[in-house]
Amino acid sequence: MSLLDLTATQLAKAIKKGDVTAVDAMQAVIEQIEKKEKELNCYVTFDKEAALKKAGEVQAGIEDGTISGPLAGVPVAIKDNMCTDGVLTTCSSRILGNFVPAFSAEAVIRLEEAGAVIIGKTNMDEFAMGSTTETSAYGVTRNPWNTDHVPGGSSGGSAAAVAAGECFFALGSDTGGSIRQPASYCGVVGMKPTYGTVSRYGLIAYGSSLDQIGPLCKDVTDCATIMETIASHDVKDSTSMLRTDTDFTSALVNDVTGMRIGIPRTYFGEGLDPQVKKAVLDAVNVLKSKGAIVEEFDLDLVDYAIPTYYTIAAAEASSNLERFDGVKYGYRAKEYDGLHDMYKRTRSEGFGPEVKRRIMLGSFVLSSGYYDAYYLKALRVKALIKKAFDNAFAKYDIIIGPVAPTTAPKLGSSLADPIKMYLGDIYTISLNLAGLPGMSIPCGVDSDGLPIGMQIIGDCFKEHNIIRAAYTYELARGGFKTPYDKEVQ
Amino acid sequence: MANVISDETIEYVGILAKLELSDEDKENAKKDMASMLDYIDKLGELDTEGVEPMSHIFPVQNVMREDVVTNGDGSEDTLKNAPESNGEAFIVPKTVD
Numbered sequence: 001m002s003l004l005d006l007t008a009t010q011l012a013k014a015i016k017k018g019d020v021t022a023v024d025a026m027q028a029v030i031e032q033i034e035k036k037e038k039e040l041n042c043y044v045t046f047d048k049e050a051a052l053k054k055a056g057e058v059q060a061g062i063e064d065g066t067i068s069g070p071l072a073g074v075p076v077a078i079k080d081n082m083c084t085d086g087v088l089t090t091c092s093s094r095i096l097g098n099f100v101p102a103f104s105a106e107a108v109i110r111l112e113e114a115g116a117v118i119i120g121k122t123n124m125d126e127f128a129m130g131s132t133t134e135t136s137a138y139g140v141t142r143n144p145w146n147t148d149h150v151p152g153g154s155s156g157g158s159a160a161a162v163a164a165g166e167c168f169f170a171l172g173s174d175t176g177g178s179i180r181q182p183a184s185y186c187g188v189v190g191m192k193p194t195y196g197t198v199s200r201y202g203l204i205a206y207g208s209s210l211d212q213i214g215p216l217c218k219d220v221t222d223c224a225t226i227m228e229t230i231a232s233h234d235v236k237d238s239t240s241m242l243r244t245d246t247d248f249t250s251a252l253v254n255d256v257t258g259m260r261i262g263i264p265r266t267y268f269g270e271g272l273d274p275q276v277k278k279a280v281l282d283a284v285n286v287l288k289s290k291g292a293i294v295e296e297f298d299l300d301l302v303d304y305a306i307p308t309y310y311t312i313a314a315a316e317a318s319s320n321l322e323r324f325d326g327v328k329y330g331y332r333a334k335e336y337d338g339l340h341d342m343y344k345r346t347r348s349e350g351f352g353p354e355v356k357r358r359i360m361l362g363s364f365v366l367s368s369g370y371y372d373a374y375y376l377k378a379l380r381v382k383a384l385i386k387k388a389f390d391n392a393f394a395k396y397d398i399i400i401g402p403v404a405p406t407t408a409p410k411l412g413s414s415l416a417d418p419i420k421m422y423l424g425d426i427y428t429i430s431l432n433l434a435g436l437p438g439m440s441i442p443c444g445v446d447s448d449g450l451p452i453g454m455q456i457i458g459d460c461f462k463e464h465n466i467i468r469a470a471y472t473y474e475l476a477r478g479g480f481k482t483p484y485d486k487e488v489q
Numbered sequence: 490m491a492n493v494i495s496d497e498t499i500e501y502v503g504i505l506a507k508l509e510l511s512d513e514d515k516e517n518a519k520k521d522m523a524s525m526l527d528y529i530d531k532l533g534e535l536d537t538e539g540v541e542p543m544s545h546i547f548p549v550q551n552v553m554r555e556d557v558v559t560n561g562d563g564s565e566d567t568l569k570n571a572p573e574s575n576g577e578a579f580i581v582p583k584t585v586d
Contacts, residue, residue, distance in 0.1 A: 100570060102570075209544065235552075304534075307528055307529040307532050310525065310529065311529055311532075326572055327572070329571065336582070338583070339582045339583065341509075342582050347506075348508050356506075356518075357521055359506045360502050360508065360521075361522055364505075365529075374526075376542045377537060378532060380543070383543035384535065384537065384540060418525070419525070419528055
């Protein structure tokens with residue numbers, strides 16, 4: 001038995017009891033990273049000495065009683081779009097290739113205060129724009145289940161690191177599915193909380209009205225525990241919500257009797273891989289056998305979510321990414337002729353193709369003459385999509401569907417056709433538009449041996465329903481073996 | 490209904506986006522943007538007459554607070570990230586003639 005067999009909460013308990021130390025845990029993770037990283041490339045930045053030193057400090061704090069809590073001593077990986085004081089934060093972009101923040105993101109601070117120990121920064125699609133982690137300026141991350149396949153994205157490094165035992169849990173961010181989809185592709189649990197639940201302070205912005213930080217982890221208990229730790233009302237983020245119901249671990253209840261589950265027919269139609277469909281519906285049947293009331297229904301406007309999303313996300317991205325101009329931080333072009341030429345060359349050399357594509361689209365839909373037709377139109381459709389979910393949640397406690405239409409595609413097969421890649425986000429994207437919480441939980445493996453995720457969607461501020469259903473399903477399902485578990489068998 | 494992006498439009502978008510585009514970049518961007526806009530035009534099928542544009546999901550007000558410095562002077566750390574500085578300020582190319 002290895003330490004890496006433990007979940008984050010199990011590890012924290014063992015450290016608290018004195019069976020193992022935070023340093024032992026970090027050493028186990030480092031050994032696994034050294035064994036696997038060359039093949040998988042989950043991390044952009046990993047400083048072994050700093051991680052061990054920090055683990056030693058935290059262990060001392062645990063022993064003298066100054067650090068306690070359910071994640072004390074547990075090694076954690078942070079997606080590279082969250083600022084970490086004194087640690088390189090690149091957003092997997094060349095333009096931030098040398099950026100060392102002078103402060104940490106609020107979610108990172110919350111974890112550190114709870115005694116979690118940062119291992120390093122995980123790879124992602126550049127500026128979180130992508131679904132495969134192939135648009136990173138620092139190489140692709142590979143899926144630990146099959147290294148010919150992508151880990152998903154944009155939080156692909158975080159998901160792969162959890163699946164490969166290269167960390168005990170990780171933080172990701174989700175703008176259109178960027179936590180849930182890689183969690184599904186890598187066979188781990190991932191959750192996007194209700195918009196405003198976790199502070200975005202220190203998260204490098206992509207689509208500010210859509211971005212939300214959340215956990216990628218080994219099981220539902222870890223998920224609830226991490227959520228409880230990172231959720232906070234933060235005056236530094238004006239969209240942060242004041243919530244008094246962030247006791248997410250209280251929802252770890254093995255009972256779904258009478259829970260009303262809606263199954264949107266439109267999520268199970270054309271384009272969905274039959275094996276994914278079967279695995280998700282089988283999982284729904286498990287919940288039904290546990291006493292849930294399951295009903296099919298028609299969720300409106302599903303086909304309009306992607307064009308709405310790409311209009312809004314691109315518009316917000318074009319505005320958010322204006323700050324990268326070679327003046328205050330990051331890359332500056334070596335040769336230029338005057339100020340404006342410096343801006344243009346810096347940005348053209350610093351951003352990759354997908355980022356430029358979205359900045360240009362965003363600039364266009366916000367430009368005078370097109371603003372009403374595109375941007376305002378998308379905001380109106382967003383209101384209709386939110387209404388469609390409101391109608392659904394008047395009848396159901398949770399909605400269940402697939403996370404993605406297929407399991408993880410092969411490396412190199414997605415980027416050539418952007419619209420096809422965007423279509424892969426069809427089941428995840430509307431949650432960001434409507435601010436809803438959603439979780440991806442493993443529910444099977446396809447004939448190629450790749451994991452399948454089930455998506456559980458709740459109404460705004462109703463994470464408890466999601467966690468309760470996921471926990472009940474997880475207990476009925478039994479253990480879900482990750483590539484790491486298989487390797488040690 | 491296929492969108493066609495003109496040379497003038499892509500030139501203008503390049504200025505707005507502050508990106509220097511080679512001729513090849515421009516041709517690719519014209520194709521990419523046209524196909525994205527064709528796709529986005531699907532939203533035109535929906536009647537949104539009378540629907541208020543929704544910028545924020547929750548009915549919350551703008552959050553105001555006093556502008557009080559709480560994090561001290563971080564200028565030294567901040568300037569460490571500057572591509573060029575003189576220790577007290579960012580150095581940039583000449584901005585006015």
